[in-house]
């Protein structure tokens with residue numbers, strides 16, 4: 001099936017990953033020049049994708 005997703009933020013990207021895992025042909029339409037722009041400014045620019053790090057490294061990324 002062809003799947004078109006409008007918006008390439010975290011929700012759109014995860015929907016796209018999920019749809020492609022299920023063998024769909026996915027197109028993401030994003031109005032900005034890159035996907036996940038807002039995601040990249042979360043956590044004061046560190047992004048919040050740190051939870052798969054070892055606990056010691058994860059704690060280093062928590063400001064307080």
Ligand SMILES: Cc1cc2nc3c(=O)[nH]c(=O)nc-3n(C[C@H](O)[C@H](O)[C@H](O)COP(=O)(O)OP(=O)(O)OC[C@H]3O[C@@H](n4cnc5c(N)ncnc54)[C@H](O)[C@@H]3O)c2cc1C
Nearest residue numbers: 006007008009010011012029030031032038039041042043
């Ligand atoms: C400054 C800031 C700091 C943040 N810090 C944190 C944090 O520390 N921790 C945390 O958990 N959350 C944080 N957030 C919130 C987090 O960024 C959002 O909850 C998350 O980005 C929402 O994801 P989303 O996919 O629903 O929407 P969005 O990230 O808003 O993605 C929607 C996408 O759709 C695109 N779009 C919209 N309309 C159209 C259209 N008509 N055609 C094509 N594309 C379109 C937009 O350009 C955007 O890329 C922060 C947000 C901001 C602004």
